Amino acid sequence: MPPSEPKRVFISALEPSADVHCANLIRAAGMLAEGPSADWPGASSKHIPLPSKPAIQWTGLGGSKMASAGCRLLENPVGRAAMIYNVFGQLRYYQMLLRSASDYLKKNPVDLLVVCDSPAFNFHLARTARRLGIPVLFYVAPQLWAWAPWRIRKLRRCCDRLACILPFEKEWFTRRGIRTDFVGNPLFDEIPFNPDQCYKSYSDYSPSAARIALLPGSRSAEIQTLWPAMQKIIVEASVHHPNLQLFAAASDEEKLAWLKAHQLPNLSIQYQIGEVFSLARQADLALVASGSAVLQVAAAGCPMLIMYQSSPLLWHLVGRWLVRPRFLSLVNILAGKELVPEFMPYLPRISTMASRFCSLLENKLLLIQTSTALVELTRPFAGRNASKTTAEIVLEMLARR
Numbered sequence: 001m002p003p004s005e006p007k008r009v010f011i012s013a014l015e016p017s018a019d020v021h022c023a024n025l026i027r028a029a030g031m032l033a034e035g036p037s038a039d040w041p042g043a044s045s046k047h048i049p050l051p052s053k054p055a056i057q058w059t060g061l062g063g064s065k066m067a068s069a070g071c072r073l074l075e076n077p078v079g080r081a082a083m084i085y086n087v088f089g090q091l092r093y094y095q096m097l098l099r100s101a102s103d104y105l106k107k108n109p110v111d112l113l114v115v116c117d118s119p120a121f122n123f124h125l126a127r128t129a130r131r132l133g134i135p136v137l138f139y140v141a142p143q144l145w146a147w148a149p150w151r152i153r154k155l156r157r158c159c160d161r162l163a164c165i166l167p168f169e170k171e172w173f174t175r176r177g178i179r180t181d182f183v184g185n186p187l188f189d190e191i192p193f194n195p196d197q198c199y200k201s202y203s204d205y206s207p208s209a210a211r212i213a214l215l216p217g218s219r220s221a222e223i224q225t226l227w228p229a230m231q232k233i234i235v236e237a238s239v240h241h242p243n244l245q246l247f248a249a250a251s252d253e254e255k256l257a258w259l260k261a262h263q264l265p266n267l268s269i270q271y272q273i274g275e276v277f278s279l280a281r282q283a284d285l286a287l288v289a290s291g292s293a294v295l296q297v298a299a300a301g302c303p304m305l306i307m308y309q310s311s312p313l314l315w316h317l318v319g320r321w322l323v324r325p326r327f328l329s330l331v332n333i334l335a336g337k338e339l340v341p342e343f344m345p346y347l348p349r350i351s352t353m354a355s356r357f358c359s360l361l362e363n364k365l366l367l368i369q370t371s372t373a374l375v376e377l378t379r380p381f382a383g384r385n386a387s388k389t390t391a392e393i394v395l396e397m398l399a400r401r
Contacts, residue, residue: 007398010105010134011060011114012125014077016218016251017292018116018140019063021186021387025114025139026058026069028391056398059108061101074104094121102128110134111401114394117142123151126158135160135397139390141169141180152176161397163390166334167380181393184384187296191277195379198301200371202284207361208241210284213302214269215276216259217289218251223258225309229347230287231264236354241361246270249279285361290329290344298331298374299381303367305357306331308344334377340370 013022033055058071063078077097080090098121105113105128113129115122119142126136141164144151155162155178162173162180173180212234216226238244246269250256256273263269272279276293280286280300288294290308297304306329327333328344341356360366 006055006057007111007401008057008059008109009112009114009394009398010101010110010129011058011062011066011071011116012101012118012122013060013062013066013116014080014118014121016063016078018118019065019078021139022062022071022114022116023065023069024186024189024387025116025390025394026066026071028385028387029056029394030070032388032391032395059104060114061097074100097121098124101125105129105132105134112137112394112397114139116140123154123158127154130158135401137161137163137390137393137397139163140165141173145169145172152178161393163386163393165386166330168334181389183389183393184386185292185295185381186386186390187292188299188381189385189387191296191299193277193299193378193382195299195375195382198281198299198375200284200301200368202364202368202371205284205364205367207364209243209245210241210361211245211247211282213279213283213286213288213297214246214248215279215286215288215293215297216248217291217293218255220255220258222289222291222309223255225347226289226307227259227262229307229309229350229353231267232350233287233354233357234267235264236350237358237361240358247272247279247283249274249276284367285357287357290342292330294329294331295378295381299378301371301375303360303370303374304331304340305353305360306340306342306344307347307353308342309347331374331377335373339373339377 011022013019060071061075061077062071062073063076067073075097102125113126113134113136115126115138117140129136136159138159141162142155159178162178163183164170164173164180165183165185167182170180170182214230216223216230234244234246246267248259248269248271250259250273252273256271260271277296277300280297280302283302286297286302286304288297288304288306290306294306327338327342329342331340332338332342343353
């Protein structure tokens with residue numbers, strides 16, 4: 001390839017978290033292409049030479065974070081991200097989005113397709129790419145081990161390489177014939193995670209004045225369900241513990257405004273944007289929306305109750321027959337036991353959750369034990385940089401084109 005011609009990567013991210021992960025990946029690939037750096041934590045400092053700048057042209061589906069990192073967006077689907085039971089109402093939109101992305105791959109030279117999360121959509125896009133002879137990298141492994149192991153054949157057909165973010169996934173996918181790398185978890189790339197500094201001692205702990213973190217998630221659908229439930233749990237707990245200190249985090253200004261607008265009048269809550277890890281470091285106990293953020297809460301050594309609201313009807317008709325693990329939250333899946341209470345796949349009565357919350361709040365020894373176990377559970381993520389390691393894979397795959 002002539003030195004002046006850049007490599008072309010199409011990248012697909014439909015969720016807010018994937019938008020952040022892919023933006024960091026784009027920046028990391030650019031830094032690596034320019035030269036080695038001694039400032040990267042975790043991964044090795046490889047320099048994989050590519051043509052002079054611009055070494056890589058990024059085009060794809062994503063959000064504002066990816067656009068700021070230098071990706072030319074064909075469409076921004078991130079704002080439409082929804083829970084699975086809301087996706088059906090937007091089926092036509094995603095069909096049109098898939099058609100548009102597939103047409104782009106067919107009509108333009110592309111050296112690599114990178115897809116991040118959202119397997120229901122990205123499986124189809126990856127299949128199109130492979131038919132066109134475009135190599136495919138999956139960043140964030142689809143959780144086939146949890147709900148659809150029979151789809152491994154489909155993944156093998158449309159995936160050249162897989163970058164997984166959970167330690168046990170490397171062996172699981174490798175044994176099934178897919179070249180897999182454990183790259184670490186991108187949630188840990190920008191947090192100061194030193195396991196030895198994250199254990200909580202609860203030396204001055206008082207249940208009635210405990211610091212409680214409220215983390216209702218980043219998607220509108222989950223926030224609208226979980227935020228009222230979290231506050232009601234606190235209201236019931238406050239009957240016995242009237243001086244609880246409440247802190248909440250929102251993913252952006254819009255979500256922050258919504259949380260404030262729907263705050264119960266008898267609660268006093270301090271708000272901030274982002275910073276899940278730092279907030280969990282300061283908290284004694286947390287109410288957390290199920291998702292990848294629970295790993296940051298766990299790394300902070302913060303005991304938690306994990307919450308998730310799906311459609312009970314859809315769960316009983318479909319979900320319960322598809323989901324295989326005994327537990328549904330990442331923390332308990334990694335632990336192989338109920339290390340923290342999880343209220344999934346849909347919420348029970350508020351009184352049930354409040355009772356469990358209070359029992360944990362009042363058991364200092366259990367809080368200490370849980371904090372220690374959570375830090376040890378997340379220790380394998382320390383000292384890694386998922387964005388850089390995945391960027392190295394991207395450059396290696398491009399170097400072969």
